[in-house]
Amino acid sequence: MSPEGKLEIYGVSDVGRKRSHNEDSIGSDPELGIAVLADGMGGYKAGEVASAIAVNQILEELRTTLKNLNPGDIDEESGYSQESLQVKLAIEKANQTIYQTAQSQPQCHGMGTTLVTAAFYEDRVTIAHIGDSRLYRLRDDDLEQVTSDHSLLQELVDKGFYTPEEARKSQNKNLVTRAMGIELNVSPDVQEEMVVPGDIFLMCSDGLTDLVEDADIQSTLKTYGDDLETAANCLIQLANDSGGKDNISVILARSNAPFTANRSWYSKVFDWF
Numbered sequence: 001m002s003p004e005g006k007l008e009i010y011g012v013s014d015v016g017r018k019r020s021h022n023e024d025s026i027g028s029d030p031e032l033g034i035a036v037l038a039d040g041m042g043g044y045k046a047g048e049v050a051s052a053i054a055v056n057q058i059l060e061e062l063r064t065t066l067k068n069l070n071p072g073d074i075d076e077e078s079g080y081s082q083e084s085l086q087v088k089l090a091i092e093k094a095n096q097t098i099y100q101t102a103q104s105q106p107q108c109h110g111m112g113t114t115l116v117t118a119a120f121y122e123d124r125v126t127i128a129h130i131g132d133s134r135l136y137r138l139r140d141d142d143l144e145q146v147t148s149d150h151s152l153l154q155e156l157v158d159k160g161f162y163t164p165e166e167a168r169k170s171q172n173k174n175l176v177t178r179a180m181g182i183e184l185n186v187s188p189d190v191q192e193e194m195v196v197p198g199d200i201f202l203m204c205s206d207g208l209t210d211l212v213e214d215a216d217i218q219s220t221l222k223t224y225g226d227d228l229e230t231a232a233n234c235l236i237q238l239a240n241d242s243g244g245k246d247n248i249s250v251i252l253a254r255s256n257a258p259f260t261a262n263r264s265w266y267s268k269v270f271d272w273f
Helices: 046-068 081-105 152-158 164-168 214-222 229-241 267-270
Strands: 007-014 024-029 034-041 114-123 124-130 133-139 142-143 190-194 199-204 247-257
Touching: 007 034, 007 229, 024 046, 034 046, 034 199, 034 247, 046 081, 046 114, 081 114, 081 124, 081 190, 081 214, 114 133, 114 199, 114 247, 124 133, 133 214, 142 214, 142 267, 199 214, 199 229, 199 267, 229 247
Parallel strands: none
Antiparallel strands: 007 247, 024 034, 034 114, 114 124, 124 190, 133 142, 133 199, 199 247
16 A cells, blocks of 8 residues: 555755765655665766666656555565565666666766665565665654665674774775665665554765754654654754764655555454564
8 A cells, every 4th residue: 555645754955064965865655655765976977977867867766566466475485575576676676777877987986875765565674775875764753874884894894893982983884885876786674564653764965964963853752752843854954063074965765654455354363462
């Protein structure tokens, strides 16, 4: 079932205080329940080419493929929903387009982009990401980082060389270990999560998380979560007030009501297990 009317999405992207142009791109389709955010990098204005290709191609692909699915159907071989497989495929196709463009156009050589994508359906969300653009969830006033950065710093945290608190103070935050467009093939991390009415999902570039503490993000979403536009603009302002050293992009999505289709009782019982 489409989450149209039951899911609210608002996004905003800001150049920040230090950069001359914006290499981030964002896009969404609330009727289909999809949102995409990308943080481009590499070459003069090439980063914005990579991020724009990622967002536009993924949105176009998913607008075509998701509407033809039986919502929530599970692929027996992989165990993922059909929606998740289509999101993964759309990202892989966009990656190849970015890579081929970088190879064929000298001004775009070396360009790439991070990515985070969300697709909502059947009271679930498929989350796919590459790099250090993140997705958070606020549920019952508790903020949780759902994605894990593909970065050198995160690898060092995982291996115990840094604590999360020490990592926040590191000067090497932006060395990503995975990005779109760098190689012909790339694999996103894909997660499936349940969605509860009242959940607020935050997708953001590192221009926000490098400068704004999770506690301040949580406080902002708790205070302004009923007005996504105000909440998003407050987050942008917090990052700019802290120096705005990078482009800052935010997409907020809030579930206002269940969006599960009426299925047979045995299908619902199957989902419980």
